[in-house]
Amino acid sequence: MKIAGYIADLLYEYECVVIPGLGGFLTRDHAASVHPLKHYFKPPFREIVFNPLLRTNDGLLLNHIARSEQLSYQDAKGRLDRFVLKCISVMEEGKRISFRNIGSIYYNKDQQLVFEPDETQNYLAESFGLSGFVSPPIKREEFQQKVEKVFSKPPLNKTEPLRTPHPETDPNPIVNKHRHIASRRPSRLKKQLLIIGTAAVVMFAAWAIMNKHTVQYYYQNYSGYASLVPMFYASPNEFMIRHMDKIPLEKLIIDQKLPEKARISNLLRPASNDLVPAKPYQAPLEETSKEVETNELENLPAADSADIFDDFEMQDSETSDEGVAFESTIVSEIVSSPVVVSVPTEKPQVKKFYIIAGAFREKQNAEKLIRELKTKNFESDYAGQTSGGLWRVCFESLENEQQAMLRLQAIKKNENENAWLLVI
Template identity: 25%
Template sequence: MKLYIEKAIFVLMTLANYINDLLYRYDCVIVPNFGGFVTNTIGARVNTTTHTFYPPKKQLTFNAYLQHNDGLLANYIASDKNISFEEATTFIASEVEEWNKNLKTTSVEVASVGSLALNEAGQVVFEPNLTSNFLTASFGLAEVKTTSVERVKEVTIKSLPTTKENRKTIPLYLKRTAAAAVFVGIAYVGWNGVQKQQQQVLANQEKAVEKKIQSATFVIENPLPTINLNVSKEAKNFHIIAGAFQDVHNAENKLTELEDKGYDASIVGKNRLGLTQVAFASYATKDEARKALEIIKESVSEDAWLLVK
C-alpha cells in the first residue's frame, strides 16, 4: 500500500512539473477536462508602506472553464516521454482523475506553480506560489527594500521689533536663528545626498541585472524539448470515422461532442449515400491511424472504422 501511494505521488508531480515547465514559455497551459493555468504579465511595482520594490512577473490565475484540449500539454508530454499523442492524452486523463480524487480530502500541490483545493461549494480554488516568477525576462531580479527618508520641515524666521527691552536678547536670538538655519541647510544637503546615493545604488543594480540577463543560461530541472507547433500541414488521408449522418445538424452536434472530449475531430465530407461523415481524428500515415483506431475501439466505440480518402 505504501509503495502504491509513493508511486502515485511521483506520477502526480511529473504532470505538475510538465505544467511548471510550460508556464515559462507560454501564457496559458490547459489541462484537458480540468482547467487552465493562465498568466498575466504585470510591471514592476513599489510598496510605499514597506518601501519595497518588486520586479515584473507573471501573475498566475486558474480558470476551471478552460478544459478543451488544445494539444500543447499532450504534445509536450508525448515528445518528452517518446509516446504517441493518444497515449499522452490518456496519461493526462489518468492524472486528472487522480487529482479529482485527492481534492475530495486534501489539497494538490502543482510543483512550484501553487496549490489547488475545493471550497465549500465544491469549486476548485487556486492559491498561487508568490515566490515563483515565470517571467524569464526578470531572471536574477529580486525584491529590493530601502530605508525611509524623512523630509525636514521648513523653518520660518520672523523678525522681532527692535526695542529697548529686547535689544539685549537680539544677539542671542540671532545666534539661535543662525544655528537653526545651518542645521536646516545641513539636513537638506544630507537628504539630497541620501536620495542621490539611493538612485545611484538602484542604477548600479539595474546595470548589474542587465549584464546577468544578457549572459544568463536558464536551466530548468526538466529540460524543455523543442516543440514546433507551427509546422507545415501534412496531408491527412486516414480518417477514423465516428459516424455518418443524413442531417448535417446532427453531424455538427457530433463534431462538437468529440471536440469537447479532447479529440481533433473534423467533418470529412459526404459518402456515396450522401451521408455526412464525422471523424474522431485524421492521420498522415496508416500505422498511426491503425494504432489510434485500436485504442478507440477498445475504450470508446466498437463501431469506429478507418476511412482512406
C-alpha cells in the first residue's frame, strides 16, 4: 500500500492530513522570497510540518485509501493500523521512516519525534513549473559617486567662434581646422549578399558532411571532366598532349589530296609469291572493305604489307571505326586488281568488372589496403588510376557481369557497404 503517495495527493488540496495513531502533516503557504546574501530567489511555496499530537482519525486519509484501493473502510483501517505499528517499532530501533517526496521522521536522543521535510518538492499548485534561481546583484552608482566622477574630469577648452576668412581685408584669417569629411555609408545590399553567400556555403558544407558518400561518388566518377577545360593546363601543348587520342588523324590523312600515281604505285607494289590463289571477287564500289573477306592475308610478309601505307602517317589507335573507313577507300580504288585485300575484323573487347574498395591519392595507402584485403582471402589488386590521379583498389576482378553483381552484393553485405562496380 502506497501510503506516501496517498498523503502527497492530499497535501495539494488539504491543509492537514492525519495518520491515525502516528501524527498529522500540516501545510503553511509562503510568499516569494529573496536571500539577502546568497541572492537566491525562491518562488511561492507550501511548507510541510509534522505534529505528533494530531492522532485522532478524521477519516480523510482512510476514505482516500479505500476509494483508491477499492477496499472497504474497515479493511483500509486495518491495513493503516498495521502500518502505524510497524513504523513505531522501526523508529524505536533507531531507524528512520522516509515518506517519498514528503520527508522523514525519527526519534532523537531525547526520544522526541523529529520531522525533516523534503525541500525539493513544492506542494503549492499555483507555483507549478516555477523554480528558484540565483541572480547577481546590480551595481548602481550613488549620487555622490556620480558627482565626484563629473568634477574629476578636466574642464573642456573653450574654442573661439569661427569666422569666415576674407583674405583681402583680414591679414590673419582664421582657418577652420575642423572640416567635415564626407564618408560613404556601407551598402546594405553588399551586407545582405555577404550574409546570403555565407549561409549558402554553410548549408552546402552541412549537406556535404551529411551526404559524404554521395560527394565521394561524384568526386571519383566525375572529377575527370575538369581536364576538358583548357584553362586548367599550364600551356596549350600540355592540353594537346593530354587529348591527342581524341584528334581524328585518320580523317585528316584521307582528306589530303595526294597524287594518284603515287597512291596507285604504292598499292600495286608486287608482293611475295607465297599467296594462295583465290577466286576473284568483284565487289561494288560503294561497299566497304568489311564485305571483302579472305583467309590468305596472314600469309603476306610483314614488310610488304607495311609498304602499302608508306606515304601515309597512320596512328595506332584502339578504335577501329575510323581505321576501317580509311582502308576501305584504298580497296575501292584497286578493286579491279586480281589480288583481293581485306581488313581483319576487330576482335570484340572483353570487359572486366572490378569491385572497387576505395581510391587513394597516396600509393602507400592503396598498397596497405591491398595487403589487408589479401589477408582476408580477396584477390585484391590495382584497378588503374582516375583522371584525377587517384589509385583505385579492387576487392577482385571478374569477366562475367552476373558473377560480378553477385559478388558485389555479398561484399556490400559482409565487408563494405560502400563498395561499387567499375566496368573497363
